[in-house]
Amino acid sequence: MSLDTADTRHLTMERFARTSGQSVGGPAPARGTSSALPPGPRWPAIVQTAALMRFRHQLHPYLQRRYGEAFTLRLAPGSRPLVMFSSPEVTKEIFAGDPAVFHAGRGNAILGPVMGEHSLLLQDGEEHHRARKLVMPAFLGHALRGYRSMVAAVAADEVEGWREGETFTSLDRMNALTLEVILRVVFGVTDEQRLAALRPAVNRTVEISPAVLLGWAYPLLQRFGPWRRTVENQVELDRLMYAEIRERRSADDLAERGDVLSKLLVASAAAEAQGEKGLSDVELRDQLxxxxxxxxxxxxxxxxxxxxxxxxxxxxxxxxxxxxxxxDDAWLEAVLKESMRLHPIIPMVVRTLMRDTTVGGYDLPAGTTVGPSIILSHQNSTSFPDAEAFSPERFLPGEGREVPSLSQWIPFGGGVRRCIGAGFSLMEGVEVLREVLTRYEVEAMGPEEPKVRNITSVPRFGARVRVRRR
Structure with missing residues (x-):
């Protein structure tokens, strides 16, 4: 189904109305079940929620030291419980849990206003299975090989413009580079006028603060300040994206195009030809x-x-x-993986229990959200000896050494809900590192530490580096 772009504001506002007012988790467990939960702080729920979103790198280790391997946070609105674990055994248990019981979409509900209900991250059950089946072909091995040269070309254009001997923030340059990859390789946009319109709208979407995320739980805030600006930016981004989708549907060379959007449209058309439901414009927008x-x-x-x-x-x-x-792609990928381990970008992976379930030895009530802390899992000294050290070798098999399992190294989640773009992300990272390192030697400039920006953590000082031509 294709939409007239005049309808898009209405679609955006309807999406915000349906999805705002939600936070991590589903319905609150029945009263009287708190005794079944692991211990946790007794601060007000709004304080716990703000601490989790803003000070995650300090909070997770503190709570583990205070309460042990399992602890409970209470989140606004509704004081809904979030139970965090850090052992690979419980992580494996959660990832292997019945998807009908362990709902990932409910656990990611706070992202609904921007991502939309049809997002793979927010769907569960048959809806998730259908969408994943349609989206998956765009991320299989042969498709990734087709994207590789496109990513390399974008990366080469970026790094050739770096100035030797000048200190710069590599986070800014990497953000600019990966944005171009998204726009050109994923969205398939090459027209410079359209790119110029999309870049600022995309950047404003990415750069929202934790306060704005928290504010989505309180819909009335959308009338004011940064929350209102977020809504208006989404209206503009949606307008641009729906226009691109509508025009792409009419293209007569979709099968020859190499971008992800075109591949999704081809897969959707194939499904419709077999009598199945394809992807609507709204669904395509949400997945993109x-x-x-x-x-x-x-x-x-x-x-x-x-x-x-x-x-x-x-x-x-x-x-x-x-x-x-x-x-040597294996080594470059190991460098990237170790970077993701030592400096987690996302703090946790969550599932919401749809019925009473035993997890990690605790009998937890329906409505409880559970999940491993990525921050704590990646600092587990049993899984990662000398965990504070940057050591890419740990991701390469060697004498007496096994590579970390998918219940120890978990930046992409795990189980049937493991991130569908994991292969794309690693491929992109390897290509970018290759383009940088075949041209430059790199020197780090000054200290660095993580800070929270929206749902991700980034280098606080921008990851300052200086490069020298080889």
């Missing part, structure tokens, strides 16, 4: 925005941390330079 938010700043932050860490370790930089020259 999901790919945008899940694959733009996350990859940019991981790459900027990787450059900082290589710039701090001359021996690892030397090996990485050789890997770039020798097309």
């Amino acid at each position: 925005v999901t790919l945008l938010l899940a694959g733009h700043e996350t990859t940019a932050s991981a790459l900027s941390w990787a450059l900082v860490e290589l710039g701090r370790h001359p021996d690892l930089l030397a090996r990485s330079l050789r890997a770039a020259d020798d097309a």
Whole structure:
């Protein structure tokens, strides 16, 4: 179904009306069930929610030290419980849980106003299965190989413009680069006028603050200040995206196009030809925005941390330079994975229980949200010896060494809900590192630490580096 772009404001406002007022979790558990939950702080729910969103890197370790391997937070609105774990055994248990019981979409409900109800991150059950089946072909191996040269070309254009000897914030440059990848490789937009219109709307979507995210739980705030500006920006972004989708549907060369949007339209048409339901314009918009938010700043932050860490370790930089020259993708991917481990971009993976369930030895009531803390899981000294060290070797098999399992290294989640774009993100990261390291040596400039921006964590000082031509 194609939409007239004049309808898009109405669609945006309806989406906000339907999805605002939600936070992490589903319906609150019945009263009297608190004794079944692991211990946790007794602060007001709004304080706990703000602390979780704003001070996650300090909060998770503090709560683990205070309460142990499992602890409970209460989130606004409604004081809904979030139970966090950090052991790989419980992580594996959660990821292997029955999708009919462990709902991931409900756990991500706070993202609904921007991502939309049809987002893979917000769907559950048959709806999620149908959408994933339609979207998956765009991210299989042969499709990834087709995107590789496109990503490399975008990366080469970016890094060729770097100025030797000048200190710059690599996060800004990586954000600009990954945005171009999203717009050109995922959305398939190449017209410079359209790119110029999309870039600021996309950037404003990515750069929303935790306060705005928290405010989505209180719809009345959307009339004021930054919340109102967020809504208006979404109206503009939706207008641009629906116009692109509508025009792309009429293209007569979809099968020859290499971008993700075109591949989704081809898959949708194939489903309709078999009597199945294809992807509507609204569904396409929701999936594209999901790919945008899940694959733009996350990859940019991981790459900027990787450059900082290589710039701090001359021996690892030397090996990485050789890997770039020798097309040693395994080493470059290990560098990226270790960057994601040591500097988590997303703090946790969550599922909401649809019925009373035992998790990690606790009998938890329906409505409880559970999940592993990525921050704590990636600092687990049993899973990652010398966990504070940057050591890409841990992701390469070696004598007496096994690579981390998918219940230990979890930046993309796990189980049937593992991020559909994980392969794309790693491919993109490897290509970008190769384009940088075949041209430059990298030196880190100054200290760095994480800070929270929207749902992600980024380098507080922008991951400052200086490059020198090889």
